[in-house]
Amino acid sequence: MSFFTNLRADRLVTEIRSSNDPTGAATQKAVARLKDVGPGAIESVLAALPDADKGSTMAFVEVLAGLVSQKTFPQFMRGLVEGSPRVVSGISWALTSSRNYPPHLLLEALAIPGISKPTVLEVIAAQKTRFSVRELLAAAYTQEPNEKAALFRVIGEIADQQAIPELIGRVQGKDPIARVHIINTLARFNTPEVQTALQGLLKDPNKLIRGATLSALQRMNGPIDIERVCALLRDPEIDVLNRAIDVVIKANHPETIRYLIEVLKDENENARRAAVEVLNEVGNAKSVKYLLEALKDSDWWVRSRAADALGKIGGPKVIDAVLQLVRDKDEDIRRAAIEILNQTKDERAVESLIAATRDSDWWVSERAVDALAEIGSKRAVPRLMEMLQTPASGKALPIVVRALGKLGDSRLVDTLLPLVARPEREIRIEAIQALSRVADEARAEQVRHELQAQVASPDQTISRMAAAAVSELDDRIAGITPVTSGATPTPAQAGVRPPQPTPAEGRTQLISDPALAQATRQAEAAARLDIQTLKSGDIIEGRYKYIDRIGRGAFGTVLLMEDTVVDERLILKFLNPNVSQDEEVMKRFVHELRYSRKITHKNVIRIYDFLYIQGLYAISMEYFPSHTLGSEVVNDKPVELQRALQFAIDICTGMTVAHQVGIVHRDLKPANVLINQEGLLKIVDFGVAAAQREGDTQLTKTGYVIGSPKYMAPEQILGKKVDERADIYAVGVMLYEMLTGQPPYSRGDHMSVMYQHVQGKARVPQDLNPALPPGLSDLIMKAMAVDKTKRFQTMVELSAALEGFRR
Numbered sequence: 001m002s003f004f005t006n007l008r009a010d011r012l013v014t015e016i017r018s019s020n021d022p023t024g025a026a027t028q029k030a031v032a033r034l035k036d037v038g039p040g041a042i043e044s045v046l047a048a049l050p051d052a053d054k055g056s057t058m059a060f061v062e063v064l065a066g067l068v069s070q071k072t073f074p075q076f077m078r079g080l081v082e083g084s085p086r087v088v089s090g091i092s093w094a095l096t097s098s099r100n101y102p103p104h105l106l107l108e109a110l111a112i113p114g115i116s117k118p119t120v121l122e123v124i125a126a127q128k129t130r131f132s133v134r135e136l137l138a139a140a141y142t143q144e145p146n147e148k149a150a151l152f153r154v155i156g157e158i159a160d161q162q163a164i165p166e167l168i169g170r171v172q173g174k175d176p177i178a179r180v181h182i183i184n185t186l187a188r189f190n191t192p193e194v195q196t197a198l199q200g201l202l203k204d205p206n207k208l209i210r211g212a213t214l215s216a217l218q219r220m221n222g223p224i225d226i227e228r229v230c231a232l233l234r235d236p237e238i239d240v241l242n243r244a245i246d247v248v249i250k251a252n253h254p255e256t257i258r259y260l261i262e263v264l265k266d267e268n269e270n271a272r273r274a275a276v277e278v279l280n281e282v283g284n285a286k287s288v289k290y291l292l293e294a295l296k297d298s299d300w301w302v303r304s305r306a307a308d309a310l311g312k313i314g315g316p317k318v319i320d321a322v323l324q325l326v327r328d329k330d331e332d333i334r335r336a337a338i339e340i341l342n343q344t345k346d347e348r349a350v351e352s353l354i355a356a357t358r359d360s361d362w363w364v365s366e367r368a369v370d371a372l373a374e375i376g377s378k379r380a381v382p383r384l385m386e387m388l389q390t391p392a393s394g395k396a397l398p399i400v401v402r403a404l405g406k407l408g409d410s411r412l413v414d415t416l417l418p419l420v421a422r423p424e425r426e427i428r429i430e431a432i433q434a435l436s437r438v439a440d441e442a443r444a445e446q447v448r449h450e451l452q453a454q455v456a457s458p459d460q461t462i463s464r465m466a467a468a469a470v471s472e473l474d475d476r477i478a479g480i481t482p483v484t485s486g487a488t489p490t491p492a493q494a495g496v497r498p499p500q501p502t503p504a505e506g507r508t509q510l511i512s513d514p515a516l517a518q519a520t521r522q523a524e525a526a527a528r529l530d531i532q533t534l535k536s537g538d539i540i541e542g543r544y545k546y547i548d549r550i551g552r553g554a555f556g557t558v559l560l561m562e563d564t565v566v567d568e569r570l571i572l573k574f575l576n577p578n579v580s581q582d583e584e585v586m587k588r589f590v591h592e593l594r595y596s597r598k599i600t601h602k603n604v605i606r607i608y609d610f611l612y613i614q615g616l617y618a619i620s621m622e623y624f625p626s627h628t629l630g631s632e633v634v635n636d637k638p639v640e641l642q643r644a645l646q647f648a649i650d651i652c653t654g655m656t657v658a659h660q661v662g663i664v665h666r667d668l669k670p671a672n673v674l675i676n677q678e679g680l681l682k683i684v685d686f687g688v689a690a691a692q693r694e695g696d697t698q699l700t701k702t703g704y705v706i707g708s709p710k711y712m713a714p715e716q717i718l719g720k721k722v723d724e725r726a727d728i729y730a731v732g733v734m735l736y737e738m739l740t741g742q743p744p745y746s747r748g749d750h751m752s753v754m755y756q757h758v759q760g761k762a763r764v765p766q767d768l769n770p771a772l773p774p775g776l777s778d779l780i781m782k783a784m785a786v787d788k789t790k791r792f793q794t795m796v797e798l799s800a801a802l803e804g805f806r807r
Contacts, residue, residue, distance in 0.1 A: 009037050009044035017048065017056045031059050035066040042067055042075050046083060049090045057090065064094035073105050081114045092119045096126040103130040107139040110147060121150040128154045133163040137170065141178055145678075152181035159185050168197045180212040187216035195222055202228045207237040214243035224251050230259035233274040234266050238568065238608070238622065242600045245274050249281040257287040261294045264306045270608070272309035280315035288321040289328065292336040307336060311343020319344055323352045331361050338367040342374060350377045357383055366399050373403035381407055388415065398426040405434025413443045420450055428454075429465050436469035436476075444477050529614035531557055531574055539564070541613055544572065555579055555685075560623065569623040570608065580617045593619065596663055596686040603654030605674070605684040624682055629734065630670035636741040638769050644738040645802055647673070650681040651731055652799035658686060659724040659795060666722060668730035669711040670737070709753040710743045714786050717754045725788040728798055732783025732791070739776070740768040744784065760786035776805050 012034040019027040034041050045060045052060060068076065079091045095106075106127065109120050124131070133155055140151040159167065164186070171182050183201070186194050201213040202225070210232065217224055224247065232244035248256060256278065263275040279288065288310075295303050310318055322344075325337040338356060341349045349371065356368035369387075372380040384407070387400045401419060404412055416438070419431035432454060439447040451473070454466035529540065538546040543564055550558040556575045563570055580586060590610060597607040606622040629647060632639050639647075651673060658665065665672075665686055672685045709717075711733045713726035737743045744762035745753050756762075762784065766777035779801050785791045792798040 005037060005040035006044065009034065009041040012037070012041070013044050013048045013060075016059050017052060019055070019059075021055075027059060031062055034063050039067060039069075039072045039075070042072060046079050046087055046090070050084045050086045052086075057086075061090050061093045061097070064090060065097040068094055068098040068101050070101050070105065073101050077109055077112055077115065080109070080116045080119055081112065088116050088119050092123055095123045099127070099130070103127055104135065107131075107135065110139065110143065117147055118150075121147060124151070125154050125157075128158050131158065133159050133166055137166070140181075141175060145177060148177060149181065152178070152185065155181070156185040156188065159188070161189065161191075164189055164191070164193060168193070171197060171201065176206050176208050179206075180208055183209070183212040183216050187219050190220050190222055192222070195220065195224070199225045199228060202232060207235075207240055210235065210240045211237070211243055214240065214247050218243065218247050218250060224253070226251060226253040226255050227259050230256065230263060233260075233263045233278070234268065234271040236268075236568070238270060238606065241270060241274050242606060245277050246600060248278050252282050256282055257290050261291060264291060264295065264309065265298060265302050267305075269309075272305060273313055273609075276309050276313040276318065279310070279318050280313070281317070283317050283321060285321040285324040288318060289325055289333060292325065292333050293330070296332040296336065303336065304339070307339040308343055311340040314340065314344065319346055319348065323349060326352045326356050331364070334359065334361060334364045335367070338364050338371065342367060342371040345375050347375060347377060350375060350379050354380055354383045357387060362395060366396050369396065369399045369403050373406045376407065378407060385415070397424070398430045401427060401430040401434050405430065405437045408434070408438045410438055410440035410443050412438050413447060417447070417450060420454060425459065425462070428462060432462070432465050432469045436473040439473060441477055444473060448473060529616050531559065531616070534559070544613075556619075571621045571623050572611070572613075573619045573621065574613075575617045575619075586617075596658075599658050599661060599663065599686065601654055601657040603650050603681055603683060604657060604686070605682045607686065621684070622682075624674055624676065624684075626674035626676040626682070628671050629673035629675060629681075629738075632675070633670075633737060633741060638741045639738040641739070641771075641773075641805075642807055643679075644735065645805055646679070647675070647681055647738065648731060648735045649799050649802050649806075651683060651734070652795040652802070654681070654683045655724070655727050655731070656795040656799070658683075659727070664722060664724055665727050665730075666716065667708060667711075668727050668734070669708040670734060671708075673734070709750045709757070710746060712754065712757060713788070714758045714760065715788055717757055723788075724795065725791050725793065728783055728791050728793075728795065729785075729788070731795075731798065732780055736762070736765055736780050736784065739772060739780070740765050742768070758786065760784070773805055779805075 012030050015030045016027055016034070019030070021027060034045070041063065045063050049057065049060055064076075076091050076095065079087050083091065095101075103124075106120055106124050109115060110117060131154070136151050136155045136158075140148050140155070143151060167182050167186050171179055171186065173179055173182075183198065186198060195217075198213050198216055198220075201209055204210055204213070214229070214232065217229070226248070229244055229247050229251070232240055233248065235241045235244065260275045260278060263271050266272055266275075279291075291306075295306050298306075310322070314322070318340075322337045322340045325333050326341070328334050328337065334356070338353075341353060353368045353372050353375070357365050357372075359365045359368065369384065372384070381404070384400050384404050387396065388404070397419075401416065404416070413435065416431050416435050419427055420435070422428055422431070432451060435447050435451065448470060451466050451470050455463055455470065457463045457466065534540075534546045534549075536546060536548070540546065540561075545562040545564055547560040547562055547569070550560050550571065552558065556573045556579065559572045559574065561570055561572050562568070593607060593610050597609070600606065605624060608620040608622070611618045611620055632643075632647070638644070651668070655665065655668075663686060665683070667685060668683070672683060674682045674684055711730045713722070713729035716722050716726050733744060745756035747753070747756070762781075764777055765780050766772050782790065783792055783798060792801065
């Protein structure tokens, strides 16, 4: 521009900057004159933006908005490449305000090297009504993933019914990411045309497409092709399979059960689990009976696998249905129902199982006895005693005696002793084992004498079992490695040895022989998996290939494995001995996991199963390449506001789903929040802190702390009743840390930090980060209130409050 133009523009810029009233007549006159200078004023205005105050900035943006045109557009683009953040912000504001330039220039600007693409995308979003869906689609295909996603968000906002043919025409394209975005956009339109197009993608070879299609169908209403969707319950991709579960459950199609038959027969455990999870929601006695009738002509191993899945994963609806079927007229149905109940160990089944012991089918009767023994209910003892005295129960006596050994106590000694002398070998064996379990200290000597007499039996099996029973009895009375009710002792536990020439000497050696004790320890050690010695490529259980060790915490060691059966990576978390050896902890732990595995949501790590592998307990769960939320806070500096808000809202979303099924996390902390490169957030370690019983202190008898002191709610620290508001407190603490760069309480050791939480005297976030918008600091402090009645009461409420601060 000319010297005089430059001089004039600079003078007007100075006049605007020196004005005390941006809205005054003098300032507005200067703004109008600066606009009249024309394109020559642009450089002067851009140069003034970095140091301008708020009032001047608004005036300068008004000038820039008036000078935007097709001719001056390149000048603005240079500013987006070379300018400071204030300059970029001013240009963005001006381009957003003006419509005096062709919109296609914005799409072309995305290709300019070094340009601030987020700014251009913000302007495109603001000017979205000026674009056609076709224009944006063409531009999106040429962009990198982040820009592509942003453009597709705009497409999703402007697409209308007229755009449906264009979108459907592109849904079969080559770019899988673009196809996923198109599927998500089409999900907005609940029309038969869209339904048909989407359901045609359910057999697509790309797992991303299958998964996105199922997610779209889940959000839509209307009829679905239930056969196609049920076929995906056998999908090798766990994520696809889980989404198929949700779609089938929501559809609740009358033909669903028909298509579950083949899924329940499938060799893949995940497929069978999927079928049962659907049944848990839509099943009833009629549908379960239909399935069992369809399965009864299958091979025995197919029936066994199906019964195992129904029993172990079946929820209340399935179990209630099975309890009705125990009385069905069809013998095969009754047998199948009893097999399922043998897997459930559900106390609700006791009365039905007691009634089933009177079944005319001997097989149903005997398996009912087995199931009662596995459940461990003493209510079954009177009926078992009745069977013991009934001649018609002759063939079932060994099973009845075995069950009494698991359920009975010392009052049964007089009933069981005569059975040791019975002629039937099976009855004698079961009576010997039962006596070793029920005799108390007062009757131990009498029982020992009877058992020692059996050690001299010419029947080698009887002799060995008697010797093992003597050892078990003596060890139990002495308090050594007691065998719990319902457990069959291993040879090492029972101390089985060949009978000795002198029974009395044999008994003494069985108890005190150092060589035997050493051999027992060696046998147990040999059977137990040592995860510390695993090398890359090692195969466990003939299925899980070791890849790498991810980490170790108070509850367990986390390993990355590959399931060679389904050719998929997963996580195995092996529980530490201090957890797995505590019976009460394990009971609560397994109970919580049964519910946790039902949580299926994009913001929650999926739990697959609870496994027992070579002497160790492990949780198998979804593998999610990611970093922790903790790594987002670098050098005690706050996380960018909108990013932190998005993370907090995602945590609220995932926790809402968990709370809806009655799961409280109890250990929410940055280490249990994972984020991938695309910004997807998932919560991990549900159920781990379920080992904590209401009323327990946080420092448990096994020496580990349940929950993390920096993020633990006051009521949890004090051992009071914990509900979802404890999780809300933890989200508040994490939000505090993200937006201030440091947790509210961190000084001193664990006990000191816990005390600080109970006192609740954290500095207000606004003091540490004055840039926080008004009200956000109060929101965080409300979430962290010591009195839980003063916090947000649900995650939905907290999430809605956070949304108010989103741009």
